[in-house]
Amino acid sequence: MKTAAKLLGLGSAALAALFAVYYFNLDMKLVRSVVVPLLDRHYDSVHREQTL
Amino acid sequence: MWKRKISLKEQYGTWEHFIRGDEPCHYLGQRLLEGTNFYARREWRGVRDTAYAFAHWLKLWITMAGLVLRNPVRVAMAFWKYRWLSAYLGTPMMVDRWLEGDRGTALRADTAAIECMISETVDSLWKMIRADRRLGETKWTEKTITFDYTLPKHILYGFPGYEGINMPQYCAFMMPLLRKQLGCYYIDQTISCGIPGDMCTLPMLETGVAVDNEYPDVGNIWLTTNTPCDANMMDNNAMWRAISNEGQKAVFPFTIPMMYDDPTTRELGVHEIYEGIAFMEEHLGQKFNWETFVQHLENTNTFNKGSHERWDIYANTDFGTLNPVVQGMFRIYFYQHGGNKYFLKANRKLLKIFEKCVRNEIRPFPHARHRALAWSCGSTYNANVILWLYNCWGVLTVINMDSLTGHNLVDTEDRDLMMGDLADWYARTPMRTHTVGGNRHLMQMWETAEKFNCDIIIMYDDIGCKGMAGAQGLLEEEIRKHRDRFHVIWLPHSLMDCRIVPSSEGRKAVNQYMQNILHEEPIDPTLVDFDDEMGW
DSSP: OHHHHHHHHHHHHHHHHHHHHHHTTHHHHHIIIIIHHHHHHHHHHSOOOOOO | OOOOSSOHHHHHOSHHHHHHTOOSOOOGGGGBOTTSSOBSSOOOOOHHHHHHHHHHHHHHHHHHHHHHHHOHHHHHHHHHHOHHHHGGGGHHHHHHHHTTTOOHHHHHHHHHHHHHHHHHHHHHHHHHHHHOGGGOOOTTSTTEEEEOTTSOOGGGGGSTTOEEEEHHIIIIITHHHHOHHHHHHHHHHHHTTTOOTTSOHHHHHHHHHHHTTOSOOOSSEEEEEOOSOHHHHHTHHHHHHHHTTTTTSEEEEEOOOSOTTOHHHHHHHHHHHHHHHHHHHHHHTOOOOHHHHHHHHHHHHHHHHHHHHHHHHHHHOSOOOSOHHHHHHHHHHHHHHOSOHHHHHHHHHHHHHHHHHHHTTOOSOTTOOEEEEEESOOOSTTTTHHHHHHHHHOEEEEEEGGGGSSOOOOOOSSHHHHHHHHHHHHHTOTTIIIIISOSHHHHHHHHHHHHTTOSEEEEEEETTOHHHHHTHHHHHHHHHHTTTTOEEEEEEEOTTOTTTSOHHHHHHHHHHIIIIISOOOOSOGGGSSOOOTTOO
16 A cells, blocks of 8 residues: 555656656757757758769 | 646636636636746646646556667667657657647547657557668568658558558657757758758658668668659658668659649559559568558548548537647548558547547537637647637637548559559649649638638648748639628738747737638637747
8 A cells, every 4th residue: 555655656756857847848958958959950060072 | 837827716716717718718828938938837737637638648658668678778779879860759749739728538549649649650660660771670671661751551451461660750740740959950950951941841851861871771672753742852862861761762653643633644553553562562562462552541541431431520510629739630640541550440439439529519629719620731830720720719729721632532442443443642742732733722721611611721831841831822813802791801921940930920920810801809818929940
């Protein structure tokens, strides 16, 4: 019974945290402010043989 | 720090409105971060619909994570190698834009269609990544066929065991939909090689990916095409070099007759399809399987019958349930893929939702004041402008030009008729029947607007399209003839390059018409004028 209650509590906390990420748009804010700039810096540093 | 401009009390008034999410005005513009189209807070749609949208968001991330989990190392290598792939990280944001203002049945229908498109995309991206020689040759490399994305993949279903990838769609076309600046980046790569910058930006974007050598190296053959227009033919040389590895792969130019409604061209079209099949039989070493091919066409017919039913509902009632942007994108996606498992599943779901709306007389878009037809070639970076039109001004686009392609039913009983119908399908590719394949599109515009009981026509003005620029005078003349029946609003854009005509310019043209000609008040004043230049 205790384990079930614990699992339920953990599940609810995880769901609440995920909802906070969703509602405050934290996923896209992270992608926009951190992930994409880092990836862009990498892409810009790669030397490309431009051909047409 | 983001702050509400409209207080909760002012927006919702009562607890009931807050819980149901049916307040008179959603004030969507106040949710955006300054200078962007990013939400500071995602939309509150009432308890039930917010929970539904949240579950859909979770499912979306799980689907996207599913791509990575199939082979984390290979997918990470692909992300490291291809700039265009990074755009897909913005998918949840694109979905937010496509669901703006949705409630109830509209939200359910739109998420069903979006789920279909995302599952299909994840599947195709994975098939492309697993077969890519640049990341290491695998057993899938030879089993994957690349083809131009304006060429529907129907005949590939006659080669079970092989997977068709409409490569430029994923590596180029989708970029401005997901992150508009990436469209500009690849266009600049093309211009840096000496291609003039005053032409259609779609082939320029595709060429830019080739210039950066960023097309995955997949399969041993490349099916190219002359559709939809002469601008797209410009990029065939660059695409040929990039995708066939300078001619190392066998290439079949799938030539589609320009005059789609000329009776003699149907025969030529059939001949071309048989040539294409013979080419593939020769290079794949496998006989064409008529059984799997016919089955696919029957599935495609099933989806199209569903589309016809939905269009009847749009045309004759206010119960059409897909919002304007999702309806258009869903049809474009379907045109390229045909009736595969994802589209059949979505078709079933959508029919149920549409039937429910008709049965219970549910109006999914209660703020609609006008019914509109969107004509000509729409923008990608500003694709959701037609949803903005509804949310801001109550102009509900019930049908658009791109939806009206690939909807003819194919006769699967008689092989000759079937191949003729298929040739017809190929010939009526996006834009071919409406903008570049003759002048009947002028008349079709009025006919379609009448059929769908529209009072407004949104006329997209892609300033880089030479085909439509040539017809501008004729169009203006026609518009004058029909001005007692329809309001026509020109909506300027530059297809793939958001710097030439920013999204705000398109909105400004509509605002001016709605305020100065129709003398109407906006439904959502926070959406009338906002700056989203730094957004995606």
